[in-house]
Structures are given as C-alpha cells and as structure tokens.
Amino acid sequence: MIRIVHVYPEVLGLFGDSGNVLALRKRAEWRGIRVAVTEVELGQKIPSNGDIYLIGSGSSSAVKRAAEHARALADSVGSAVAQSAQVLAIGGGMHLLTRRVDWSDGTSVVGAGLIDGVSVPRSQRLVGEFIGSTDGLDVAGFINSGHDVVTNLAPHIRDIHGLSIASDGVVAGTIIGTHSHGAYLPMNPAVADRMLVSALGDELPDGNEALRRATHAANESRRAIRQRIGR
Amino acid sequence: MRTVLAVVLGRIVxxxxRLRGGGSAxxxxxxxRVAPNFLSTVFDTFASRGEAPIIVVTGSNGKSTTTAMIVAALEAxxxxxxxxxxxxxxxQGVASAVLASVSLRGSLKASAIVLELDEAYGPKLVAxxxxxxxxxLNIQVDQLNRFFEPERVIxxxxxxxxxxxxxxxxDADANTRAIGNILAMQSHAVYGFDVDPAAAPRGVYDAHVGIQTRADRRAPxxxxxxxSARVTGIEVDGETVSVHLPAAGLHYALDAAAAIATVAVVMGSRHDASVSARAISDLNPVYGRGEEVQAFAAPLTIVMMKNHPSLQMNLDALQEAPESLYMAVDEGTPDPSWIYDIDVSALDHVDVLSxxxxxxxxxxxxYxxxxxxxVEENTSRAFAHFGVATTPSRQEFRTAIVNYxxxxxxxxxxxxxxIEGQQ
Known part of the structure; x- marks a missing residue:
C-alpha cells in the first residue's frame, strides 16, 4: 500500500497537476499495488505518515495564500521527509518549499524552508516546451514560469534543450522540485515509476496492457516534443 | 483628409x-497605417451624435457568441x-470591420455599436x-502561455x-462579480446576470484565483x-422567456442571459424580452461552437476545446457519449497540461485522435x-480515416472535438x- 498525500489541490493545481497524482495511482494500481490518496485543503492538518507528497503549481496569489500555512507545511511534510517520504513539488509548489519567495514588487513571503534556497523573479519569463534528462532518464514537458530558485542544491533536470536554460529544479534529499508540467509524471512515466519503487522499497511487479498503453503514449508525446525542438 | 484616404485605401485592399479569398485583418x-487615428475618428464621430450605445464584450469564454446574441436582440x-x-x-480586425460600413468621412451607419474585445488588447482599445x-463575461484559467497568470486577465x-x-x-463568476462590486463603489452603474445554483449543479468553472471576495451577488x-441541453429559461424584468441555444451547455445559457441583460439595460422600457429571446433562438451557432457542418455526406457537429472550462461545459452538456468521435489538437494549444483537470467520463471512446x-x-x-x-498526427490522413471508419447510425452523432x-x-x-474574422 502506497500512501499519497496531495497538498492543497484547490489552490495549487494551475497546470493540470492532478495528473501527477493520477499517474502515480494508476501506474501502481495497474501493477496490483494498492494506493490511498489523501487530499488536504488549506488549513487542514497534513498527515505526516504519507509515502509520497505532491504539491502542484500556482499563480503568485495562490502561492501567497498557501504561504500563510508554511509553518504547518514545514512541520508535517518536514517530519515525513525525515522518515524518508518523497516529495514532488511543481512550480509555485516548489517555491513554497524554499526559505523565501521574493516578488517583483519588492515584497516577499516566508516559505516552508524544506528546500535550502530562495525563489526569485526571473528577468524574463520562461515559456515553452523542453527536453532534458534526469539521472539518465529522458524527460520532456512544458515550462511557464516567472520565478526561479537560487540554490546550491543539484538541479533535477539537466541538459535542457528548447528553452534558454541549461537545468531546472532542485533535488533536496528526497524532495524533487521542477517547473515542468505537461503534466510531468504522466508524460515521464520512468520518473513516476522510480518514485513508486522508492515508496515500495522493492521492484515493481509487471503491469497490464493499460500500463503499457500509457507508457507508449507518454513515450510518443516526448518523441513529438523532441521533434518539434529539432533534436 | 487622412480618414478619407484611409477609407479609400483600406477599401481597395x-x-x-476578398478577390484572393484571403485574410481579413x-x-x-x-x-x-495611413491614419493611425482612424478608429478614434470613427468612434468619436459616432459618439458625438448623441445617446447611441457603444457596447464592448470581453472575458475568457463566450465573447463571439454573446456578441452575436446582443447584435441579434438589438436588431430585433x-x-x-x-x-x-x-x-x-x-x-486590425475592428478597423477592417469598420471599413465595410463607414462613410468616406468616417461616419458609421448604425444606432448601436457592439464590439467583441480581446482581453489583452482591450485595455488599449477602449481608450x-x-x-x-x-x-x-467571465475569467477562467485560459491561454496561460499567453497570459501567464489568471491575475493578469482579471x-x-x-x-x-x-x-x-x-x-x-x-455574478456567477467570482472574479467578474468582484470587479462589479469594485466598480459599483466607484459609481459605475453595475448590473448582473446570473444562474440559479439549482440550474448549475457543477458550478461555472471560474478561476479559483484573484480577488475572491465573498461579496453578495446583485439582484440579477x-x-x-x-x-437543459439547448433550451434555457431566463428571467428578466419579471417575466421568464425560453431561449433555444445555438448549442448545448450552461455556458451558452449564460451567454444568452448576458445578452438579454445587456439589451434590457440598454433599451430600458422599450425592450421586449420575448423579441430578444426569439432573435437569439433563431441564431446559428458561431463558427465551430457547436456548429453543424457536412462531412462525408452526413452532419458533423464541431465542438471547440478552447480551455478547461469551455471543454468541460461542452462535455457536461453531452446527452450521451458521442457515437463517432474525432479529436484533434495542434500547436494552437501549446500547453495542454489542463487536460488532466478535465473529467473525461462523458466519453466512452474516441475513434480518431489527431x-x-x-x-x-x-x-x-x-490514464x-x-x-x-x-492515433495519427497527420490531420488530413486522420480525418479521412475517420470518414471511412465510422458510420454513425443516427445523423447527429458524428462529432469533432477540436481546438480553434x-x-x-x-x-x-x-x-x-x-473565414472567421472576415466580413
């Protein structure tokens, strides 16, 4: 049984981030692994016994609203991470986990501080499809972001083509952050499967035909993006 | 003088x-280019004639449909x-339209102007x-590759x-309602159109961002x-009129309510709501918004998937899963991440995806x-295959869900x- 906690889906979910929950759940279920998904709304207590925490993207006003609960996030998700739970945070959700988010008007909000870095406005907004790699896996997606994370931590995605950046996101222990949507995990099933392996602590059983169909479709989606980028 | 030149040259072009069958802008x-003040000259000339209304229509979804409805109701x-x-x-599109009905001196032959405005160009054009x-009309999560954040659209x-x-x-949309409340405090005259919550069990899919006041709705x-499907009841000025919508869906019902509210406000006691309702009911669908065309010697209903709310409301409006379904999306939708927010359970299969x-x-x-x-990326091949592979048993049941x-x-x-946008 894998416990997935979807954090603040009603405010953080601007770019179809519910797809990340769907991909993890389906890819586990298609292999006969049971999954329990808990959705936590703003102000509700976040359980700290989850195996995987998913935090989606949001506009600046959404990140500001969620940041009012940064302390609760730090406590609950922090203690889960201390017990080696995994976190995938997208865009604004990743910014929320850094120490501080600066806005272009000079103001800032305090983040959960689970990622040792600061989120700052980009000089130019980044919008478009990209391809890249993470730990030897080819990944692809779409980035639409006005903020970046300043950190000494390693990036999650390297060798990026299609956009004016070389790398994206952060890896902070078991926390992964990226600006990629698409949604990220449906289109990059190898990353999803690796998260499931870590959560299960074991190899994944073979899946059914539905799993193969979804994997093939995702592979073709990335192939199409790679062709558009001309690589 | 420049206006005359602009009209003459614009008309020649x-x-x-049109001889080439080409573009409209x-x-x-x-x-x-000839007269940068061309549009303001025309609109100032129109405004100087007195009380005639100049109505602009904007929002994320429904601009074209609502504009067509207001025009029909005003004319009727x-x-x-x-x-x-x-x-x-x-x-350029507005200027092209003006060229078709303006005199050489820039005088429009009309008693009312109704213009659909793009959200991004609108703030500049209204000057x-x-x-x-x-x-x-509404503010929905829409075209984020272009607008970046819904807050900017607000x-x-x-x-x-x-x-x-x-x-x-x-007033059913949290953000336009909030804008209305702010403008009312700044002594604008603000009127609302709305939907009875019982008639909208799934809500209106407004953007959950922005001002989000819980302020009261106005008396609509x-x-x-x-x-229900293509028929809606609209209560206006104490009477309820029935409107046959150009296509099925709550969003079209709200467009019709917007149009009837607008014409009621503009015309006051001279407005005959039943005349408006009939005029709107007689409208054909705007291009591709539930429009029925002929393909493979049978009707094909084109449903547009512009963004999450419009596609969801189109799917919610389906009476049953389309029997023969073609879907196609291209780079006009650069980032379709939002498809994961769509409840696709109204579909039971797709014949061809392109x-x-x-x-x-x-x-x-x-998933x-x-x-x-x-799945065939090449749309010509895919659509040809769709024609061969599907034989709808009932006429109306060939459907295409496509982006703009x-x-x-x-x-x-x-x-x-x-072509859309062409006079």
Missing part, C-alpha cells in the same frame, strides 16, 4: 484580399447595429472606442470594465432559471482508460470558404 492594418428590437465579425477582436457599456478585464459608465457582469437583471498534440491526449485518455481507435486552429482547418478542408 479589402476588395483585393489586412485592410484594417492598411487603414491604421429595432436597432441598426455595427459589430465586428466573430474573432475579429484585435485592432479609442470609449464604450458606454461593458459586458464582462486586471485587463477590470480595466475594460472601468472604461464604461455602465457595466453588465457575470437576467437569471438563468433552468437549463494533431501534433495527439499523443498527449492519448496519454490522458490512456482514464478510455479506448482510442487510431483545428476547427479553422477542418472547416477549410470541408470547403467552408468564409
């Missing part, structure tokens, strides 16, 4: 482009209306148009609203009391375990020559 572009109630054709909502009435729609003395807002000037983004939709449908017959660009391509391929 208009004739030439060019004549307007030429007129604006005796007005002579100047409007921009569906989709021609950028400055020229100087609208008397602004209709604010700001643009707010600016368009602030340019008019009289505002008609969608027009209220959607019931909506366009450059076909595999992203196939991924979405694979929803909805069968797909064929694919809708235009499809119409062109099927020999529908008129």
């Amino acid at each position: 208009r004739v030439l482009t 060019l004549p307007g572009w030429v007129a604006l 109630n005796g007005h002579i209306v100047f409007s921009n054709p569906s989709g021609g909502n950028l400055p 020229t148009i100087k609208p008397t009435h602004a209709v604010l 700001e643009m729609v707010h600016q368009i609203g602030a340019s008019a003395q009289t505002i008609i807002v969608n 000037r027009a209220l959607v009391t019931a909506q 366009g450059t983004k076909a595999w992203q939709w196939e991924t979405r449908l694979a 929803a375990e909805i069968p797909v017959g064929l 660009e694919q809708m235009m391509d499809l119409r062109r391929e099927l020999g529908y020559k008129e």
